[in-house]
Amino acid sequence: MTTVQHPETDLPVLKKLRARGIWEGRQRTRLTVRQFADFATGEPAAIGGDDSAPTPMELVLAALAGCLAVVIETVATERGITVRSLELTSEATIDTRGFAGVPGVRPHFASADTRVEINLASTAAHLADLRVEVERRCPALNLFRDAGVDVRVTWVAR
Amino acid sequence: MTTVQHPETDLPVLKKLRARGIWEGRQRTRLTVRQFADFATGEPAAIGGDDSAPTPMELVLAALAGCLAVVIETVATERGITVRSLELTSEATIDTRGFAGVPGVRPHFASADTRVEINLASTAAHLADLRVEVERRCPALNLFRDAGVDVRVTWVAR
Numbered sequence: 001m002t003t004v005q006h007p008e009t010d011l012p013v014l015k016k017l018r019a020r021g022i023w024e025g026r027q028r029t030r031l032t033v034r035q036f037a038d039f040a041t042g043e044p045a046a047i048g049g050d051d052s053a054p055t056p057m058e059l060v061l062a063a064l065a066g067c068l069a070v071v072i073e074t075v076a077t078e079r080g081i082t083v084r085s086l087e088l089t090s091e092a093t094i095d096t097r098g099f100a101g102v103p104g105v106r107p108h109f110a111s112a113d114t115r116v117e118i119n120l121a122s123t124a125a126h127l128a129d130l131r132v133e134v135e136r137r138c139p140a141l142n143l144f145r146d147a148g149v150d151v152r153v154t155w156v157a158r
Numbered sequence: 159m160t161t162v163q164h165p166e167t168d169l170p171v172l173k174k175l176r177a178r179g180i181w182e183g184r185q186r187t188r189l190t191v192r193q194f195a196d197f198a199t200g201e202p203a204a205i206g207g208d209d210s211a212p213t214p215m216e217l218v219l220a221a222l223a224g225c226l227a228v229v230i231e232t233v234a235t236e237r238g239i240t241v242r243s244l245e246l247t248s249e250a251t252i253d254t255r256g257f258a259g260v261p262g263v264r265p266h267f268a269s270a271d272t273r274v275e276i277n278l279a280s281t282a283a284h285l286a287d288l289r290v291e292v293e294r295r296c297p298a299l300n301l302f303r304d305a306g307v308d309v310r311v312t313w314v315a316r
Contacts, residue, residue: 012253012255012263012268013253013254013255013258014251014252014253014254014268015251015252015253015254016249016250016251017213017215017216017219017249017250017251017252018219018247018248018249018250019216019219019220019222019223019247019248020223020245020246020247020248021220021223021224021226021227021245021246021247021248022244022245022246023227023230023231023241023243023244023245023246025231027227027228027231027232029223029224029227029228029246031220031223031224032220033212033216033217033219033220034212034216036211036212039197039212039220040224041220041221041224041225041227041228043228047228047232048231048232048235053194054191054192054194054197055175055228056221056222056224056225056228056297056298057175057221057225057297057298058175058177058191058192059191059217059218059220059221059224060217060218060221060298060301061175061176061177061191062177062179062189062190062191062197062199062217063199063214063215063217063218063221064177064214065177065178065179065187065189066179066187066189066198066199066214066217067199067214067215068179069179069181069185069187069199070185070187070199070201070205070213070214071257072181073181073183073185073206074185074205074206074257077206083181085181086180086181087178087179087180087181088178088179088180088181088187089176089177089178089179090176090177090178090179091174091175091176092174092175092176093172093173093174093175094172094173094175094297095170095171095172095173096171096172096173097170097171098295098297098300099229099232099295099297100171100295101291101294101295105170106300106304107295107296107297107300108297108298108300108301108304109297109301110170110172133259136259137256137257137258137259137265138265139214139215139252139256139257139265139266139267140214140215140218140266142256142264142265142266142305143218143266143267143301143302143305143307144301144305146264146266146304146305146306147300147301147302147304147305148304149301
């Protein structure tokens with residue numbers, strides 16, 4: 001992961017990401033990102049796999065939860081707000097006809113709902129402000145949104 | 159993961175996916191998908207993390223490689239084509255100004271290029287056919303494409 005810095009703020013500041021995959025057969029792919037080589041994607045038996053790892057789209061959905069957490073911590077730190085606890089549950093639907101090849105059906109997510117249960121050492125007004133800023137800046141959430149996925153985030157103060 | 163089957167082919171066949179995340183502080187989130195609870199997302203020190211896991215967007219990029227592999231194996235099986243080996247390298251760029259809050263800059267991928275190195279027990283014509291069908295049906299690739307990411311897949315016969 002390399003960040004190319006530009007002094008002018010109107011120019012892109014491009015971070016480069018890289019991932020490698022080696023297919024192991026039976027729908028399993030061993031994945032490597034930088035020094036991290038201990039994860040994989042797989043598929044259940046219905047798709048010809050051995051169900052030994054999350055599916056690729058389950059991995060994307062899990063990354064959505066992780067990404068929201070990163071942006072929550074980042075914005076909270078900027079605001080001087082302490083996050084005491086944070087748990088996220090992301091649920092999504094995929095219309096499998098797209099993967100099966102039916103024309104006109106998009107093969108990725110139809111919907112993605114995330115429940116954010118958060119405990120802040122702060123007021124409800126701070127949560128409302130945090131929420132707007134996080135949803136505006138979260139990379140994964142906006143990937144889903146820009147792709148036309150019906151995206152919802154439900155915030156619950158704990 | 160549950161699949162709701164409909165006998166009519168014109169109705170959605172919805173698969174439900176679910177992921178959980180528990181924030182552990184210092185930009186690290188422990189993730190769980192079904193029985194898989196051994197992975198996490200993190201961030202390098204520049205974002206306040208301990209660099210103990212791939213970042214969320216690195217996980218999404220790795221899932222793109224895994225997803226292409228799933229669809230390649232699936233379509234090859236449908237066509238009666240044997241895949242002997244398959245390796246994938248996905249590279250992407252993100253303009254970090256979006257994450258930093260600069261208005262008008264999308265916070266997710268600007269570009270995503272994947273190199274697919276594949277050895278088929280088959281002819282070049284079969285690879286050309288496989289390629290078109292895989293790119294049409296791959297869930298993750300179409301998530302990127304539908305989000306307006308500049309997506310490229312380079313196919314190399316081995």
